[in-house]
Amino acid sequence: xxxxxxxxxxxxxxxxxxxxxxxxxxxxxxxxxxxxxxxxxxxxxxxxxxxxxxxxxxxxxxxxxxxxxxxxxxxxxxxxxxxxxxxxxxxxxxxxxxxxxxxxxxxxxxxxxxxxxxxxxxxxxxxxxxxxxxxxxxxxxxxxxxxxxxxxxxxxxxxxxxxxxxx
Numbered sequence: 001x002x003x004x005x006x007x008x009x010x011x012x013x014x015x016x017x018x019x020x021x022x023x024x025x026x027x028x029x030x031x032x033x034x035x036x037x038x039x040x041x042x043x044x045x046x047x048x049x050x051x052x053x054x055x056x057x058x059x060x061x062x063x064x065x066x067x068x069x070x071x072x073x074x075x076x077x078x079x080x081x082x083x084x085x086x087x088x089x090x091x092x093x094x095x096x097x098x099x100x101x102x103x104x105x106x107x108x109x110x111x112x113x114x115x116x117x118x119x120x121x122x123x124x125x126x127x128x129x130x131x132x133x134x135x136x137x138x139x140x141x142x143x144x145x146x147x148x149x150x151x152x153x154x155x156x157x158x159x160x161x162x163x164x165x166x167x
Contacts (some may be wrong), residue, residue: 019044
C-alpha cells in the first residue's frame, strides 16, 4: 500500500497518503489495530464511529479517541465527554457529506464547538458519485450549523492533518 501511494504521488497529478479506516472493529481491538496500522506505514488512521445508520458496537467512539486515531468518522451522537477527550488527544471529528452518516452532523458540530474539538470534512466516498465539490461541502457544513469562520477552520484542519501525517 505504501509503495502504491508513492508511485501514484510520483506521477504528480495527486498526492496519495497510505491510510485506512477501521470499520466495525471490536472496541477492545482498536488500539492494537491503530498501532499495527502505523507500524505498517499508515499515515492516516480513521475509525468508523457510532453512526446512527449502522450497527456499530457501543464504546467504539471512546476506543477510537483513546487509541490516538487521526479521525473519528461519523461519530453519531458523540458525548461531550468524548468530545473533550478528542480535543485533548488531537483526534479530529468528522463532518461527513455521506448520506445517512450525515444525520448527526449538527450534533457533532455542536459538541465540537462546546468542547473545542477540531473538525474535518470528509466525503466518505464509496463511489465516484459520492464526491462533492467545495461549494456543496461548505453548504453541508452550513447545514450542520457551522459559521463561515468555522468552515474555513475546518477546511484548514484538513491541511494540518496532512502536514502532521507527513511529519
